[in-house]
Amino acid sequence: MESAAATPEGDLVTITGLTREFSSGGGLMTPRRTMRAVNDVSLRVPRGKVTGVVGESGCGKSTLARLVLRLIDATAGTVAFEGTDLANRSPGQMRKLRRRMQMVFQDPYSAIDPRYTIRRALLEPFQVQGVAQTAAEARAAVDELISMVGLSPRMVASFPHQLSGGQKQRVGIARALALRPSFLVLDEPTASLDVSIQAQIIDLLEALKEDLGLTYLFISHDLSLVRYFCDRVVVMYLGRAMEILPDATARPRHHYAHALLDSNFEPDPARRKVITMLDGEIPSPFAVIPGCAFADRCPAASDLCRRERPVLTDLGGGHMIACHHPRD
Ligand SMILES: Nc1ncnc2c1ncn2[C@@H]1O[C@H](COP(=O)(O)OP(=O)(O)O)[C@@H](O)[C@H]1O
Numbered sequence: 001m002e003s004a005a006a007t008p009e010g011d012l013v014t015i016t017g018l019t020r021e022f023s024s025g026g027g028l029m030t031p032r033r034t035m036r037a038v039n040d041v042s043l044r045v046p047r048g049k050v051t052g053v054v055g056e057s058g059c060g061k062s063t064l065a066r067l068v069l070r071l072i073d074a075t076a077g078t079v080a081f082e083g084t085d086l087a088n089r090s091p092g093q094m095r096k097l098r099r100r101m102q103m104v105f106q107d108p109y110s111a112i113d114p115r116y117t118i119r120r121a122l123l124e125p126f127q128v129q130g131v132a133q134t135a136a137e138a139r140a141a142v143d144e145l146i147s148m149v150g151l152s153p154r155m156v157a158s159f160p161h162q163l164s165g166g167q168k169q170r171v172g173i174a175r176a177l178a179l180r181p182s183f184l185v186l187d188e189p190t191a192s193l194d195v196s197i198q199a200q201i202i203d204l205l206e207a208l209k210e211d212l213g214l215t216y217l218f219i220s221h222d223l224s225l226v227r228y229f230c231d232r233v234v235v236m237y238l239g240r241a242m243e244i245l246p247d248a249t250a251r252p253r254h255h256y257a258h259a260l261l262d263s264n265f266e267p268d269p270a271r272r273k274v275i276t277m278l279d280g281e282i283p284s285p286f287a288v289i290p291g292c293a294f295a296d297r298c299p300a301a302s303d304l305c306r307r308e309r310p311v312l313t314d315l316g317g318g319h320m321i322a323c324h325h326p327r328d
């Protein structure tokens with residue numbers, strides 16, 4: 001586990017032991033079952049850098065994103081923003097803080113009401129936060145936002161359905177930037193886009209990060225993309241951090257990370273479905289697994305792996321791995 005106190009001055013966000021349980025059933029016919037969507041995850045998000053979180057669908061990425069922004073409460077663990085636990089902030093402080101931490105979603109439709117013009121969608125964050133503006137200020141703010149994401153100001157009168165997928169995602173990013181945040185959580189922002197459009201959005205995010213001094217938590221199921229774009233990478237499986245790569249040059253050594261890399265080596269986006277290209281099934285999130293959660297799918301699994309859960313340990317230089325038999 002990473003130490004929360006390692007480099008406090010360099011970290012915008014520090015996540016320690018973060019856990020979130022969900023329950024189902026508990027009715028007359030079905031017993032109540034509890035699963036951990038996010039299970040004891042600790043990581044640092046250095047200021048001005050891109051921290052990546054990668055894993056297959058259902059491994060807990062979106063739950064982690066929502067926990068980090070405190071859109072949902074944690075079952076255990078803490079999220080500190082600039083050194084202060086978010087759970088200790090008053091509702092008033094939290095409201096102010098919301099301006100500084102924003103989310104970009106995979107499907108911009110989930111953030112933009114299809115009945116609104118782009119202008120109205122871009123003005124909404126100001127209204128939600130009670131930021132008063134004259135008509136001229138509002139116009140200027142919208143023009144600036146739309147230009148920042150590389151769209152023409154003429155587009156503000158359009159409705160979402162008149163925009164392409166890439167343009168819609170640019171609007172989603174512009175909306176997230178409206179209140180000048182310092183921290184963006186990007187939850188699979190390019191997953192529904194073609195590869196060429198995906199590259200343009202990544203370039204835009206890179207430029208915005210430099211221009212505005214932003215810090216990103218970038219979530220994706222695509223390890224190749226995450227390794228390309230991110231400074232640090234956290235590989236998640238069934239709610240747990242399996243490997244943390246400290247920089248873009250570090251070679252993955254966890255068997256799951258390797259399987260992810262191989263399965264992502266498919267340039268055709270229509271076939272880039274990680275989950276179908278790895279052997280074996282992901283265990284039920286409700287299953288109680290005594291050993292390594294990846295053992296059923298791992299080519300190197302031993303009796304030890306099935307018996308004892310490997311703990312996240314430092315291989316040196318902040319390269320963390322939870323595996324009994326790491327790859328060379
Ligand atoms: N609100 C919820 N209620 C019950 N289960 C949930 C809820 N949100 C997520 N889950 C479960 O938590 C697990 C992780 O989900 P999620 O964080 O959405 O994963 P990912 O974003 O990596 O696909 C899944 O098994 C999912 O079904």
Ligand code: SF4
Pocket residue numbers: 254255256292293294295296298299300301302305310322323324325326
């Ligand atoms: S702990 Fe064992 S089963 Fe799990 S990834 Fe490592 S070698 Fe494979």
Ligand SMILES: [Mg+2]
Pocket residue numbers: 061062063187
């Ligand atoms: Mg998700």
